[in-house]
Each structure stands twice: as structure tokens, then as C-alpha cells.
Amino acid sequence: MVWTWKRYLDPATGWRCLPELDGRGMTKITAVEAPNAKTVVFKLERAAGLFLATMARADCGASAIYHRSSLGPDGKWKEPVGTGPYKLLEWKKGQYVDLQRFDGYASLPGPRDGYTGGKKAEVEKVRFMVIPDEAAAKAALYSGAIDVFPEARSADVAELKANPQAKVDVVPAMGMIALLIQTRDPLLKDARIRKALALALDMPEMASAVTDGLSKPNSSAIPSSSPFYSAVHATGFKRDIAQAKKLLAEAGYAGQPIKMLTNKRYTVCFDAAVLAQAMAAEAGIKIDLEVLDWATQLDRYTKGDYQTMAFTYSARLDPSLSYEMISGPKATQPRKVWDDAFVQTRLAESMQTSDRARRQTLFDELHRKMMDDVPIIVLFNGTDAVGMRKSLTGYKSWAAAKPRLWNVK
Amino acid sequence: MIGYIARRVAMALPTLLLVGIAVFTLMRLIPGDPAQLMLGDAADADSLARLRERLGLDQALPLQFLRWLTQVVQGDFGHSITNGLAVLPLVWERFQVSAGIVLIAVALAALVAVPAGLLAAWRQNRPLDVIIVAGATLLLSIPSFWLGLLLLLLFGLKLGWLPVVGYVAMGDDFGQGLLYVLLPIITLVMIETGVLTRMSRASAIEVLRLEYVTHARAKGVPEWQVLLRHVLPNAFAPTLTLIGLILGNLLGGIAVLETVFTLPGLGRLLVDAIYARDYPVVQGVMLFTALIYVLINLIVDLCYPIFDPRVAAQ
Numbered sequence: 001m002v003w004t005w006k007r008y009l010d011p012a013t014g015w016r017c018l019p020e021l022d023g024r025g026m027t028k029i030t031a032v033e034a035p036n037a038k039t040v041v042f043k044l045e046r047a048a049g050l051f052l053a054t055m056a057r058a059d060c061g062a063s064a065i066y067h068r069s070s071l072g073p074d075g076k077w078k079e080p081v082g083t084g085p086y087k088l089l090e091w092k093k094g095q096y097v098d099l100q101r102f103d104g105y106a107s108l109p110g111p112r113d114g115y116t117g118g119k120k121a122e123v124e125k126v127r128f129m130v131i132p133d134e135a136a137a138k139a140a141l142y143s144g145a146i147d148v149f150p151e152a153r154s155a156d157v158a159e160l161k162a163n164p165q166a167k168v169d170v171v172p173a174m175g176m177i178a179l180l181i182q183t184r185d186p187l188l189k190d191a192r193i194r195k196a197l198a199l200a201l202d203m204p205e206m207a208s209a210v211t212d213g214l215s216k217p218n219s220s221a222i223p224s225s226s227p228f229y230s231a232v233h234a235t236g237f238k239r240d241i242a243q244a245k246k247l248l249a250e251a252g253y254a255g256q257p258i259k260m261l262t263n264k265r266y267t268v269c270f271d272a273a274v275l276a277q278a279m280a281a282e283a284g285i286k287i288d289l290e291v292l293d294w295a296t297q298l299d300r301y302t303k304g305d306y307q308t309m310a311f312t313y314s315a316r317l318d319p320s321l322s323y324e325m326i327s328g329p330k331a332t333q334p335r336k337v338w339d340d341a342f343v344q345t346r347l348a349e350s351m352q353t354s355d356r357a358r359r360q361t362l363f364d365e366l367h368r369k370m371m372d373d374v375p376i377i378v379l380f381n382g383t384d385a386v387g388m389r390k391s392l393t394g395y396k397s398w399a400a401a402k403p404r405l406w407n408v409k
Numbered sequence: 410m411i412g413y414i415a416r417r418v419a420m421a422l423p424t425l426l427l428v429g430i431a432v433f434t435l436m437r438l439i440p441g442d443p444a445q446l447m448l449g450d451a452a453d454a455d456s457l458a459r460l461r462e463r464l465g466l467d468q469a470l471p472l473q474f475l476r477w478l479t480q481v482v483q484g485d486f487g488h489s490i491t492n493g494l495a496v497l498p499l500v501w502e503r504f505q506v507s508a509g510i511v512l513i514a515v516a517l518a519a520l521v522a523v524p525a526g527l528l529a530a531w532r533q534n535r536p537l538d539v540i541i542v543a544g545a546t547l548l549l550s551i552p553s554f555w556l557g558l559l560l561l562l563l564f565g566l567k568l569g570w571l572p573v574v575g576y577v578a579m580g581d582d583f584g585q586g587l588l589y590v591l592l593p594i595i596t597l598v599m600i601e602t603g604v605l606t607r608m609s610r611a612s613a614i615e616v617l618r619l620e621y622v623t624h625a626r627a628k629g630v631p632e633w634q635v636l637l638r639h640v641l642p643n644a645f646a647p648t649l650t651l652i653g654l655i656l657g658n659l660l661g662g663i664a665v666l667e668t669v670f671t672l673p674g675l676g677r678l679l680v681d682a683i684y685a686r687d688y689p690v691v692q693g694v695m696l697f698t699a700l701i702y703v704l705i706n707l708i709v710d711l712c713y714p715i716f717d718p719r720v721a722a723q
Binding site: 014016019024059092093094095129130131132133135136137139140142143145146293294295296298299300301302311313314325332333335 | 439440441442445446448449450451452453454455456457459460463492494558561562565566569572573574575576668669670671673677678681684685686
């Protein structure tokens with residue numbers, strides 16, 4: 001473990017989360033030591049309540065621990081030798097990844113818990129297959145060619161439930177679908193127009209229509225499945241066309257078109273944008289949709305080059321990370337939608353303290369502030385809907401929307 | 410002959426260079442880059458800059474192009490940005506999957522379509538012609554992905570005769586491999602049979618109107634001999650041209666069918682690479698496809714004299 005972490009902290013490795021832990025970001029790891037065979041000590045330059053959550057971030061590779069034999073003599077990857085119940089058998093890039101049970105793995109007792117807890121390899125081999133066409137994937141599930149169909153679209157859930165060979169497990173996920181607003185736009189810098197747009201939207205109808213009734217509306221950056229999702233966060237925008245029109249009149253809005261970017265790779269974004277356009281029109285807001293491919297939209301997002309966009313954020317497992325993904329200085333990070341000094345101080349504190357009550361207070365404050373400023377209109381959280389063969393037991397969907405094939409047979 | 414082939418290949422070099430320049434330029438004109446896609450919605454400016462530097466995307470575009478071109482001339486198409494694999498072996502591996510399906514399918518389609526078109530022309534405006542033309546029109550009107558999905562649901566799901574997803578190379582296990590490519594081949598045969606039948610019929614009708622056919626019939630040559638000896642060879646040349654174009658087009662990738670049938674072919678590689686902005690792979694596939702077009706057309710041209718000796722004389 002010490003070897004792995006020293007490698008992570010070596011700038012030559014190019015670990016993408018190094019800036020968070022080398023003093024440029026949240027804190028600095030000054031030492032990683034192993035005083036005995038069962039203890040590892042991390043020494044930090046300053047307190048960081050978010051340290052463990054950062055280690056677990058999916059985009060940090062969950063700080064996976066791997067054996068030094070994973071690398072060749074030249075320091076390049078050969079194949080990962082990790083700490084899990086399965087080992088890599090074959091990776092045919094673009095086609096499949098085969099895993100084989102690692103007989104030397106000793107599972108913890110008890111049920112699975114995220115990526116931890118009991119992890120018993122019940123089956124000898126697991127194959128992750130790339131099936132690019134959804135209809136083909138469903139046919140494969142029904143025919144028994146595959147056992148699990150992860151990331152089923154909400155529109156497929158009813159069909160999967162009705163099929164005698166299949167069953168579905170659906171849980172609220174932590175990713176979020178939102179309308180991003182460029183607060184530096186000449187028109188949308190006026191918070192009254194942004195708020196009018198939020199008030200024009202029928203959130204329950206939007207969530208229900210886009211997700212076939214699977215998701216509930218959520219106006220908070222904190223996912224509804226988070227333990228920090230308090231009553232404060234449950235307060236969202238309620239449709240009020242009259243109030244929206246009043247705000248628009250006060251702001252002097254005269255029907256100027258507002259361009260909303262969206263894409264069809266994530267159909268929830270497209271559907272949400274279409275509904276937002278129709279609902280906003282009732283309040284007199286004219287929205288023009290521009291449908292882009294995902295890479296182009298991501299480019300515009302990164303550059304902050306848009307008026308509004310329907311966007312989907314991947315899951316963040318801690319509220320600080322949820323707020324961090326949307327707030328920050330636009331001058332250096334144009335992708336951030338919420339640039340506010342008050343927010344930055346509160347967010348920084350939430351990342352340092354580990355006092356749960358204090359963190360809750362901070363997050364509640366941030367939510368109230370977000371409802372006032374409306375730099376973003378959070379619509380709802382996604383769902384992790386997984387179709388599987390009826391004969392399969394032990395598979396559970398997860399709020400982080402990642403497949404877990406242990407304890408499954 | 411060798412000189413002719415050498416001249417044709419040499420003539421293709423400027424075409425390939427133009428393809429390379431066009432693909433390189435067009436890909437860079439599309440917004441978005443691989444670094445952004447790899448880092449996703451959490452990409453900060455520092456991480457993006459570091460990754461772009463590592464991928465060589467921070468260099469000036471002319472420099473990137475020259476570096477790529479120099480490598481290509483040396484037979485090195487670079488490495489995929491997304492998975493690090495060498496592009497040329499990757500393209501070749503995927504091409505073999507597409508080519509195996511396309512060559513069999515087009516050969517079968519030609520075997521069905523050419524006689525069908527000849528028969529339809531022979532019985533022009535009669536019930537047999539109407540049936541063949543209607544069938545051909547129906548086949549070429551069906552979108553390939555829809556037909557593929559229908560066949561998949563029927564033979565894979567309902568009847569359970571054929572596998573629904575996956576791929577096994579025929580070189581590894583011929584029997585299993587054949588099972589996996591049977592449905593894509595049938596789909597492609599049905600689609601291409603429609604196009605080729607129409608072309609074959611139209612060519613045969615024109616030839617049937619020529620005086621030497623009337624003369625042969627007046628001499629009392631049996632009708633089957635008229636068709637096979639006098640009409641078919643002369644009517645086949647335009648169909649052969651079309652076969653060449655179809656082959657060139659399909660060998661460049663049957664992306665839709667490869668997606669429906671989960672085949673790791675060239676078309677899917679290209680589509681995935683475009684979405685991922687995997688520049689070296691897109692450039693490699695496009696250059697390879699252009700080369701295939703050139704070679705197929707050359708082979709078709711070399712085949713003309715077999716059916717029409719006048720071409721050889723010219």
C-alpha cells in the first residue's frame with residue numbers, strides 16, 4: 001500500500017487526483033508509513049474532512065491498491081494485480097473483459113457495502129461485454145446470452161419487468177440532470193430571468209415524464225439518496241407562471257431567444273431540454289434548442305461557452321464534491337457555473353471539517369443560496385436500473401451506478 | 410500489365426495524401442478533444458493541459474500533421490489515444506472481421522442477383538419480372554439495422570438457433586465463428602441483392618435490345634444460349650462496376666450492422682473513434698479505407714477484359 005501511494009504521489013505517474021493531495025488542492029500528504037503489517041498512517045499538512053471521500057472518488061480510480069508486479073521493468077502497466085475477489089484473465093479492447101475468480105481472496109464477513117464489505121466470488125468467471133446497441137443487449141438478456149443488463153434506460157424498465165425471463169432492480173442514483181445557466185451571459189446575468197425559468201418548470205412532471213416515473217424531482221445539488229439530504233434540500237422550485245412572468249417583466253425580458261444546448265447520447269438531457277423549452281414557453285421565455293454530439297457539448301461546457309445547457313453530472317459520493325463540481329472561479333475554471341465568494345468559503349470549510357452537524361449546516365446554507373442565485377436548475381437524480389435474468393440472485397443496483405459482480409450467482 | 414498496375418497505384422498516392430490532409434483537418438475542426446472526453450465533467454484546466462501535453466495535442470497542428478505523416482510513410486500509423494493499441498494492427502484486425510462478412514455476402518448476393526436480374530429482363534413486364542422487381546425493391550427499401558434486428562429477434566431470440574451477441578473469429582473456431590456471422594451475412598445478402606438485381610436487370614434489358622441478340626435468335630440459337638453466352642457477359646460489366654463500388658463501400662465498414670450484431674469490425678472502430686475523438690484511429694481507418702477503394706477499383710478494372718475483350722484491346 002505504501003508503494004502504491006508513493007507511486008500515486010510521484011508527479012511522474014500523472015495521477016489525475018494528485019493536485020488534490022500535493023498541497024495545490026484540499027491538503028498535502030506529507031508522509032505515508034506502515035508502522036506494522038496491518039497499519040498504514042497518512043500524515044497530512046492540514047486537516048481535511050474530505051480526505052477519505054476523495055480517496056474513494058471514481059475519477060481518482062478509487063485510489064486502488066495494486067501490487068508492484070502490475071508494472072513492467074520500464075514502469076509501464078502490464079496488467080493490474082489488485083486486491084479484489086477476481087483477477088484479470090483477458091481484456092479484448094472494445095469487445096470484452098474476462099475476470100477469473102482469485103482463489104486466494106479472503107472475503108470479509110457480512111453483506112457488500114459499496115465497493116467494500118463482503119465480496120465473495122460466487123462464480124468462476126465474469127465477462128463484461130461491450131454491446132453497443134440497446135435492442136441487441138435486451139435480446140441478449142432475454143435469450144440468456146448475458147445475465148446482467150446494466151444501465152437500462154427508464155423507458156426499458158416496464159418491458160424488462162414484463163418479460164418472463166427477466167427482472168429489474170431500480171435504485172435512485174447519485175448522478176444528476178440539470179439545466180446549467182451561464183451567469184456571465186448578458187441576458188442571463190440577471191438572476192430574475194434565471195429564477196423565472198426555474199419557476200416556469202413543472203419539476204414533478206418533468207422528472208416523471210423523462211424517467212417514466214422512476215425519479216422524483218430534486219432541486220438540490222445533493223442527491224436525494226445522500227444522508228445529508230435534509231428537509232432544507234427537499235425544498236425546491238414550485239411552478240408559478242404568474243410569478244415567473246412578473247420577474248421577467250421586472251427584468252425587462254422581451255422574448256429574446258435563449259439558446260439551450262443538449263445532446264442525444266444521454267436521452268434524459270434531450271428529453272429534459274424539450275420539456276423545458278415547452279414549459280418555459282408558457283411563461284413567455286423563448287428557448288431555442290441546439291442538439292450537439294456529446295464531445296462537442298462537453299467542449300462547450302468546459303469552456304463555459306453557452307447560455308444554457310441540459311447536462312448530466314456523474315455521481316459524487318460526498319456533498320462537498322457535489323457543490324465543488326458546480327462552484328468555483330470561472331476565470332480559471334470556465335466550466336464552473338457558480339462563481340461566488342461566499343459559496344467558496346463555505347465549501348472550503350465543508351471540505352476541512354469532519355463535524356457532521358457543522359457540515360450539514362454548511363450544506364443547508366449552500367442550498368438556500370443556490371435557490372436564490374439560480375446559477376443552475378437541478379431537475380432530478382438519475383436511477384440505476386439494472387435488468388437481469390430471473391435466475392440470477394444476489395445482484396443489487398447501487399446509487400453510484402457501478403456494477404458489482406461479487407455475491408452474485 | 411505490371412506497368413499499368415504500378416501506374417494506377419502511383420496515381421492513388423496523391424489521393425491518399427489528400428484524404429490524409431482532409432481527415433486530419435476535419436477532425437481537428439470538430440469541437441471537443443480526447444482529453445476532455447477522457448477526463449469527463451470533472452476536468453479542470455490543469456488536468457486537461459497535462460493530459461493534452463501527454464497526448465501530444467498541445468503541439469501546433471502542422472507539426473502534429475507532419476509527425477503523423479512521417480510515421481505513416483514509415484508504416485507506423487501511431488497508437489490509439491483511448492486504449493494505447495498500435496493503429497495499423499488494430500485496423501487490420503478489425504478489417505478482417507468486416508471483410509470476412511462483406512466478401513461472402515457480396516459474392517452470395519451477386520450469385521442470386523445476377524441470374525435474377527437476367528430472368529427479370531428476359532421476362533420484362535411479365536409476372537416473373539414483376540415479382541423479381543417487387544422483391545428487389547422491397548429488399549433495398551428495408552433499412553439494414555431494422556432487418557438485422559428482426560432477424561436477430563427471430564433466429565436468436567424466438568427460435569434460439571443462432572447466438573444473439575458476441576463474436577468468434579472463424580480462424581479460431583470455424584463452426585462457432587460461422588454461427589456468429591451468419592445473421593449479419595444473411596442481412597447483408599438480402600440488402601445488397603435488391604440493389605444488384607435492379608442493376609443487373611437494367612443492364613440485361615439494354616443488351617437484349619441490341620441487334621446481335623436478335624440476330625442470334627433469328628439464327629435459331631436456343632434461348633438459354635442467347636442469355637448465357639451473349640447477354641450475360643455483356644450485361645455483367647456495369648454490374649461488376651457496381652459490385653466494386655459496393656465492396657469498397659462495405660469494406661470501409663458496415664458500422665450499423667456491426668453495432669446491431671456486436672461485431673468488432675472496422676465500421677464500429679471508426680464510429681467509436683469519432684465519438685471518442687481518437688484522432689490516430691480515425692485517420693488510420695480513413696486512410697486504410699481509401700486504399701481499399703483504390704485497390705478494389707483496380708481489381709475491378711483488371712477483371713473487365715474477362716467479360717469484355719474489347720476493354721483489353723483498348
